[in-house]
Amino acid sequence: MSDKANRQSEALLSVRSLSVAFGTGDEAFKAVKDVSFDVQPGKTLAVVGESGSGKSVTSLAIMRLTDYTGGRITGGQVLFRPDGGEAIDLVKASDARLREIRGNDIAMIFQEPMTSLNPVFTVGNQIAETLILHQGLNGREARLRARDLLQKVRLPDADRLLDRYPHQLSGGMRQRVMIAMALACNPKLLIADEPTTALDVTIQAQILNIIRDLQAEMGTAVIFITHDMGVVAEMADDVVVMWKGEKVEQAPVRDVFAAPQHPYTRALLSAVPRLGAFTGQPLPKRTPVMVMDGGVAKPVGGTHEQDTADYTKPILQVEKLTTRFDVGKTFFGRVTHRVHAVEEVSFDIYPGETLALVGESGSGKSTIGRTLQQLVEPTGGTVRFDGRDMEAMSQAERRRLRQEIQYIFQDPFASLDPRHTVGYSIAEPIIVHGLIKDSKERTRRVHELLEQVGLQPQHAKRYPHEFSGGQRQRICIARALASNPKLVIADESVSALDVSIQAQIINLLMELQEKRRLSYLFITHDMAVVEKISHRVAVMYLGQIVELGSRRAIFENPQHSYTRKLLAAVPIADPQRERAKVRIEGEIPSPVRPVGQEPAIHRMREVAPGHWVAIEADSLRGAA
């Protein structure tokens, strides 16, 4: 007991019974209920939870930024001890005192580095602003210090970067600038709200490394808000798990992963896809998902091997597919630059098979999907569907192809027309392709589809905004299935969902595959999801496939350096695991090239039956 009291007094930040509400009166929505935790100097506390759990609101409330977002702190204390001395209650502190603390003693990094940087000021000026404001440096000193900071976050060529504008930097570079700004005044506490969620995995790994190194160097305490259990395992000393506005569990990171106490934590951990969880298994497998049901975690679904693939004759054959976009024109309309989105990509998909296309942003994986769906015109190559060449098809046949191939987008909300009921949206493909003429019959079909994806028939009359994210994605799946397709292209379809919802949607997709012998082209950046769902995997880098093989071959015997790098960058939800020794460096190069500079096409060699690897040129090895 005395030990605990002692710990409390040392804590840099103590949150005590914090409650935050939005709105007023009886209608007030309590976003955070009675949450308490401590942050020790120099340590990392991870606050995890799914969307709506109140984790971000908690982090905003600490700095009292909820004042600006319509929230009210309805109770509790936030005790901050900057110098280990007298504690300041930030809930009661004056606005002037708070302004001194914000950015100086407590700094914050947000999820979207583009929107948190002001587009009309140079990077150097924005960092210098904090320094001039809080440290009283003059312009020249501030600029010198800004350059040091940029070097600290390992940005190459810091001198020139000072005069660049945010839009001239990549996402990863912008997030490093944000970190540099946050660390400008040597804060005691850094609050990082999903700082790597919008970034590619290899960039995420670099950013996490930088935060960890600087934390060790400067002794900063970090509150790390995230939904990603892998990131938690890699970064945190202690973990607070939040659910529906309440803290349901707090423990050192190893204990949370080894012996989760609260049913919600157990459900959350069971849903997290873990890289390496399916090692040694030839086929993807459906496994039960723990779903919270009235405060208890219940397993839903059984274990099924996904032996659906039929390798006699491919349903889709893609050969040397090339898609380029013109960008940059001279005054006279001559094209100067092109995006080489896809370069001579070849692969097959068989009935009942899931082929995963993995890669980071700019790898061209989405362009392939859109080209197959005829949303983008290919520049070259052939695509055969069921043996028919797409290019030779008549208009009517091409229309029919849009019935046989369906597309599920990443953001289910954006891909549903807000002005129509979901029933209409689901019926639309049936109407457009004239599949069912009778309107009663059509309504029955819509209801049937809703039931197949785990929703109720009466939902047909509602509008998209009345559903949660997971339900909306189910609606999009129902819509894609409405025309009885043979191939479904799922473009990052589960990436935006919370993990527990994600696990359910993945199971749904696999179940539908078994029932309807669907083929999936599963486009994603998430290696752990790929391992769970796919039969075969194609790894893409800068518009070309660098490695193609069975799931086991790719995950257990990766040959290409980029595949290895990608696998090494994935944060693993296991704090016991040794952190990867390999330091990942380097940006993802741009696929934009001046006209006339064609990229070199990799030659592939077969290292094992069905396992193809690009032969690496030295230049690529250097980049990867």
Added chain:
Amino acid sequence: MAAAQAMSSARRHFRSLELVLGVLLAGGMTLAVLFSGLLFPDGGESMDLMARLTPPFQSLAHPLGTDPLGRDVLARVIVGGKISLTVGVFSVLGAVTLGTFIGLVAGYYRGITEILLMRFADIQLALPFILLAIMFLAILGTGVDKIIFFMIVAQWVQYARLVRGSVLSLRDREFILSARAIGVGNGRIILTHILPNVLGPIIILMTLQVANNILLESSLTFLGLGVDPLIPSWGGMLADGRTYLQTAWWVSVFPGLAIMFTVLGLNLLGDWLRDLLDPTGQTSK
């Protein structure tokens, strides 16, 4: 969630108030104007020179007073509404239809279609309005139908530009792409996915434009380009009463109020309609 619900219930109450007020104002005015022939068989033309410039609220015969020629202001306001409302409403409906169609086509198909249509619109915008009016009405002659026709020709541009702008941002939205992925054709995408999503701003511009056109009609009449100046209209009455503003305010204030209430009523109805068409109910005011 609870907060959002509280907001939406408060909003619903406000919405029904909007509807009631809008129907009362705009509907009442329209009814009065429609039955003006029954109410005032003389068409507001009979003069009573003995009672000229009677102030309002003093005699039962002329509840809103009389004008310098001794004509009843109430009768003239109601009869005058005929021309004003006809011109205001039909010119706007015509311009909206034409402008929306052109805006949809230009914004959706882009390319040469857009360049031609929008450059033409820019050229027309560059011509001074009055010059255009003189040119046009000198050729066509005057009359209510000619004025409406002229206003449609002169005003479709604003709707076309507004619609084109909205379409440009909509056509790259994912639900349009997703409709295309399903195999929905262009015509159907425009009608069922794009048009409903651009209606909001059009409705707002429409209701504001009705007021503008009522006043515009009076300016044209003033210039001798409009309707026969002897037939009463709200805009005409405003112009006539201007010289008496200090001595006999009622001559111009009552037609002014008539315009104001009509426009207010139409605006309220417009707001209500826009929110009715938006299922999310989250259009900020």
